[in-house]
Amino acid sequence: MALTLEEIAQRFGGEIVGDATVRVGGLAPLDQAQPHQLAFLANPKYLAQVEATRAGAVLIAPADLEKLSSHEGRNFIVTPNPYAYFARVAQMFIDLAAPALPHGVHPSAVVDPSAQVAKTAVIGPHVVIEAGAIVDEGARLDANVFVGRGTTIGEGSHLYPNVTVYHGCKIGPRAIVHAGAVIGSDGFGFAPDFTGAGDARTGTWVKIPQVGGVTIAADVEIGANTTIDRGAMADTVIEECVKIDNLVQIGHNCRIGAYTVIAGCAGIAGSTTIGKHCMIGGAVGIAGHVTLGDYVIVTAKSGVSKSLPKAGIYTSAFPAVExxxxxxxxxxxxxxxxxxxxxxxxxxxxxxxxxxx
Amino acid sequence: MALTLEEIAQRFGGEIVGDATVRVGGLAPLDQAQPHQLAFLANPKYLAQVEATRAGAVLIAPADLEKLSSHEGRNFIVTPNPYAYFARVAQMFIDLAAPALPHGVHPSAVVDPSAQVAKTAVIGPHVVIEAGAIVDEGARLDANVFVGRGTTIGEGSHLYPNVTVYHGCKIGPRAIVHAGAVIGSDGFGFAPDFTGAGDARTGTWVKIPQVGGVTIAADVEIGANTTIDRGAMADTVIEECVKIDNLVQIGHNCRIGAYTVIAGCAGIAGSTTIGKHCMIGGAVGIAGHVTLGDYVIVTAKSGVSKSLPKAGIYTSAFPAVExxxxxxxxxxxxxxxxxxxxxxxxxxxxxxxxxxx
Amino acid sequence: MALTLEEIAQRFGGEIVGDATVRVGGLAPLDQAQPHQLAFLANPKYLAQVEATRAGAVLIAPADLEKLSSHEGRNFIVTPNPYAYFARVAQMFIDLAAPALPHGVHPSAVVDPSAQVAKTAVIGPHVVIEAGAIVDEGARLDANVFVGRGTTIGEGSHLYPNVTVYHGCKIGPRAIVHAGAVIGSDGFGFAPDFTGAGDARTGTWVKIPQVGGVTIAADVEIGANTTIDRGAMADTVIEECVKIDNLVQIGHNCRIGAYTVIAGCAGIAGSTTIGKHCMIGGAVGIAGHVTLGDYVIVTAKSGVSKSLPKAGIYTSAFPAVExxxxxxxxxxxxxxxxxxxxxxxxxxxxxxxxxxx
Incomplete structure (x- = not known):
């Protein structure tokens, strides 16, 4: 499972400086890498480690390559973004090493006859797939995953164990959904139907039926035990390449713009729209019915109660002192x-x- | 599945103005509704939409009906609370359209012979029901639900997939428990048994056995991945018609008063009592061993460290600024x-x- | 299932004052205990209740025993820490009363032939254990638990229903993992690979493969729906006797020091190290890449954005006011x-x- 630098560059781009026939079979940090491994320089402050490394080759940015005293006897793949390049190559080696999973449906899974499961999908033990659901090619549903009525799981998606996707949701291609996440639970909506006040109050909360779904675009990752509620009338929408960490709550009818990242323990109340390329810090709370523009950054632990239409960094958290x-x-x-x-x-x-x- | 206005009024009350024989088969917003649909006016500022709507009939409050220039050729169900009325009618149409689930126990479920499952209950695939548990008439347990020893699930309750209810808990009638919720996990209690200080400290934390349960009254809704701990000696208690959103933590021996609503990501530490008709905002934290009176409102992201016996609105959160x-x-x-x-x-x-x- | 005071003292230590042959079969509070029950005095302010109690014997500290007017006709087990002693004895009575679970693998469980399950382990319905995993003696895996490839579950550990442990993790002996917890999900790491700015921005987030695992030492307890991410390169580490409450998020490559306790809804971002004997309050947020020393206490709802090397109490939360x-x-x-x-x-x-x- 070792590849030449040339084979790697053919797949992931970059220019080779040195011997293109050198073979590497994995990645390692500069100071630990061996001759059969590829290392990377993501931060110029570690340039001295490049001079000393035993790595078979180094991923490096053009500007950093120029700073080296000599390339003599060293091999490089030159790329504008060595860190992203490292991530892609590392993923490839992991995929090559992973045991091939047998396609098909585990005998203990319960799949409704009207559901469509693609031939190359991998359906694990005790998975339940309800009527009319669609699971596309190469999708992988791990143990105990539940897919509700009429829900679609896109091509190449991976749902880890104990994930629940309610009925009427759409998950796009190449999604990664971590264990215990819940997609499509009812939004939190009740009509007050009370009369009287104080001790004399009578009546009840009447549940507002939640008949929208959840639509998740391509290349979204959703963290463990995160919850995304279905919409009341229209869908809750997660746009392409949104990355959501663990234990995040996204309320009904939210729309999260493409490429936005949301860190752990954040909560976003219903009907809120977040723009593209935003960064929402850990444990941030965002009120319902507000709008954040593109490129808005909210720092960890802050609370947002009004719309923030302009790009910028916003804060309301104090650091702990004695x-x-x-x-x-x-x-x-x-x-x-x-x-x-x-x-x-x-x-x-x-x-x-x-x-x- | 269309009903006349008269049939609807017989079921849900209200007074008909116009043609009681008009049939409607669903609901829609005023500006989108068609003649076979029912619309509603919840906010007087949309009164002009009532004049223009194509809806077969409109749910309207008496005061708003009087503001209309004419009722000529229009049909109304007049009710003091059109929004709650809408919610009830919408739920009815959803129930009418839902596929009937076959009563009984899915062959892949594992039910202890000493458990009592009512005839009209619906027990989904891979459900586990332990010894002595009781599942009442019309209850629905979706895929992978776990019900522990001696636990009772009330009439007409619906537990969504992957819900865990530990042993010795009682869930009242008509509960809705969303996917991944955990009811009855051990409260967080440890006796320190250490001697010495600093690096010389030795000893351990000794677990306090949690032998209480969780008692949940009628008409409670519990959100996805919410956790409610069992009591240490006595039960944790959730009173009737409490509505709890996703990812909420309720500690051991809490008591949550009737009709109180708790928004997502809130956390309530152990032995705290919350009154009736309270509103706890999203991501609120409430300390242990405090008491909130009836009609207390805590705004989102605030922290409560002392008792708040008086009704009122309480806050300690800042909104994010640049x-x-x-x-x-x-x-x-x-x-x-x-x-x-x-x-x-x-x-x-x-x-x-x-x-x- | 009643034991003499002598039998109890042989097992748990302490000095008997009074009749060592008295039998007790359970525990109860001082004011409710009957002659066949053991009570305890943890707080001297309840000393008067000791004088009045009907308990068969009382767990008491030496200093409190001396304050009593008379020991005449009363029985005591004298111990420096009656609360911890109570907890241990209570647990013993619970264990004695618990129904014995049959050892072995439930027929509905799916266990890979290459996994090693000890003879005295108890594997519940619908459990899935993947290739190369090891489940040690006396471990108990409840319904729907998932144990990934090559993961080890230590001796006497108890995983409650719907727990997910990913591949390549190690859980030490006597762990308690509550329902819905997720251990070993991917850390939240992405390399930005974008060019251009504003509306012209193109590119994507590239996932950083998370190839470390999670290592959990002995006697750790993990709360319901808590999530602990696997490390990027090295492991995330939870040291011995750490106690973690519900809905806590622990990021990749964190290290949590021995005997530290973390209350519900706390979130700890990646690569953060917390010392030994720390107490992290409910809903605390701690930034990534910081270090907390031993014996650091962070009060509930506070945020930590910088390292806190010195022992002490740290705060940044306001209590709610009108x-x-x-x-x-x-x-x-x-x-x-x-x-x-x-x-x-x-x-x-x-x-x-x-x-x-």
Whole structure:
């Protein structure tokens, strides 16, 4: 499973400097790589490691290559983005080494006769696929995955164990959905139907039926135990190449723009639209019915309660400091109006005196 | 599956104005509805749409009906709460259209012989029901649901796929539990049994057995991947008609009062009591061993560390602003005591001068 | 299933004061205990209840025993930590009362022929164990648990229903993993491979393969629906006796030090190291690539963005107050620079006047 630099460059691009016939069979960090391995320089501050590495070849950016004292006896694949190149080559070696899974449906799976499962799909033990669902070529459904009525799983998608996809959802090609994620659960919507107040209040919450679905475009990754609710009338939409971390909540009728990344424990309330190429930090909370423009960055732990149409970085989180110090500042903050009153009084006193003078 | 307005009013109440024999077979927004559909006016600002709609009939409040220039040639069901009425009728049409599920136990389910499963219950593939559990009439357990020893699932409840209910829990009638929710996991309780300090500390955490259960009253909805811990000695209690969103954590021995709603990503630590008709916003955190009165509203992202016995709206969250602006304010906030000292010094200086004058 | 005080003391230590032949068959609070039950005094403020209790014996600390007016006719097991002692004895009685589970593999489980399952392990219905996995003696895997390729489950561990452990992970002895937890999902890592800006941006996120695993040491407890990501190159590591609550996210390549406890809804971003004996409060967020020293306490809802090498208590959370009051303070906080300007102007005015005088 070793490839020549030439074979790698044919597949992933880049220009070879040195011996194109050298064979490598895996990747390793510069300081640990052996002659049969490929290393990469993602950060110029490690340039000295390139001079010292035993790697068979190094992925390097053109500007960094020029900084080397000599290329003598070394081999390179020159590429503008060695880190992304590394990721692609590493994935290829992992795929080559992975045991081939037998196509077909595990005998313990329960597949409705009206569901369409492609021949090259891999359906694991105890998977359940309901009526009218479609599982495309090369899709892989691991143990205990549930696919509801009429739902579509795109080509080459991989659903890890215990994933639940409700009825009437569409998952695009090459999706990765990690274990325990839930797609298509009911949005949180209830009509209050109460009369009276206080102890005399009677009535109930009436559930608003959630009859939209979830539409997920191509190349989306969804983290473990993340939840994406179905829409009330129209669909909740996740655009192409969105990457969502673990334990994220996305409410009904949200739209998440292409290439946006959302870190773990974030929560996005219903009917909110997030633009393309946004970065939502960990544990960020975003209110419902707001709109974030393209290229908006919200830093970790911040809360968004209004629309942020302009690209930029937004924050509302404090870093933890020593408890006693924090308590002092917090107490002062709660009494800011008193400080302001004292300033006002001082201004009046100084004004009066200046006037008197 | 179309009904006359008269049939609908017989079932859900309301007064018909216009032709009671008109048939409708579904719902749609005012501006999209066709003659065979029912529309609704929930917000008076859309009154003009009622004049223009092609809907077969409109759900409307009495006060809004009076504002119309004419009822001529139009049909209405007049009800004090058109939005709740809409929700109920929409649910009915969904139920009428849903494929009938065959009663009984799927052959791949594993049901202990001592468990009691009612005849009209629907037990899906790979469900596991342990000894002594009871599943009441009309309950529906979807694929891979687990019901532990001695647990009761109430009449007409619906547990979506991959839900886990531990042993010794009671779920009341008409519950909806979304996929991946966990009910009855151990509360987080450990007795410290350490001696020594710093590097010399030895000992361990000793687990406190959690022998209470979880009791969930009627008409509760629980969101996807939400977790509700069992009590240590007594039960964790969720009262009737509580609605809980996705990814919410409820600690051991909490009591959540009737009709309270809890939005996604909220966390409630152990032994906390929340009153009736409260509204807990998204990502709110509530400390353990505190009590919230009835009708308490906590806004999204806020933290509650003390009891809030009085009805009202409570907040401790900041909205995100531009990062640079935030950092400036945050730095000043950390130095509020210095601002206060400067004010003090000014006061002394002015005082002294005034005294001197 | 009743034991004499002597039998209990032989097993768990402590000194008997009174009749060592008294038999108890369970535990109860001081004010409810009957003569066949054992009670405990964990807090001296309940000393009066010891005088009045009907319990067959009381677990008590030496210092509290001395405060009693008389031991006459009462029985005690004297131990420095009655609460921990209670927890251990309570667990023993629960274990004695629990129905014995039949060893072996449920016929509906799917176990790869190359997996090694110990004879005394209990493998529940619909469990899936992949190639090369090892399940040690006395381990218990409940319904629908998934154990990936080459993963090891330690002796006496208990995985509750619907737990997913990916391939290549190691779970140590006596682990407790609650329902829906996911161990070994991919870390959240993508290399940006974009060119151009704004609407002209093209390219994609390239997934960084996550080839490390998760290593979990002995006596760890992991809460329901908690997620622990696998490492990118090296393993994510959870040291011995770490206790993690529900809905916690632990990113790739984190290391959590021994005896640390992490409360519900906390999130720890990738490559962060937490020391031993730390206490991380509920809903705390900790940034990636930071280090917390031993004995660090972070209070609930706080955010940590920098390393905290020193033991201590750290905070950045505000408690909720009435909404109107909060809004006033928050508005002032956003305008702190204006208050500062006014103070500066006052200082100049006073300075000038003082100079003039």
């Amino acid at each position: 408890h006693a110090e924090w308590n002092k500042s917090a107490a002062l903050m709660r009494n800011l109006d008193k400080l302001r009153e004292r300033i006002k009084a001082l201004e009046a006193a100084v004004e009066k005196r200046d006037g008197a003078a | 990062h640079a602006e935030w950092n400036k304010s945050a730095a000043l906030m950390r130095n509020l005591d210095k601002l206060r000292e400067r004010i003090k010094a000014l006061e002394a200086a002015v005082e002294k001068r005034d005294g001197a004058a | 909404h109107a009051e909060w809004n006033k303070s928050a508005a002032l906080m956003r305008n702190l620079d204006k208050l500062r300007e006014r103070i500066k102007a006052l200082e100049a005015a006073v300075e000038k006047r003082d100079g003039a005088a």
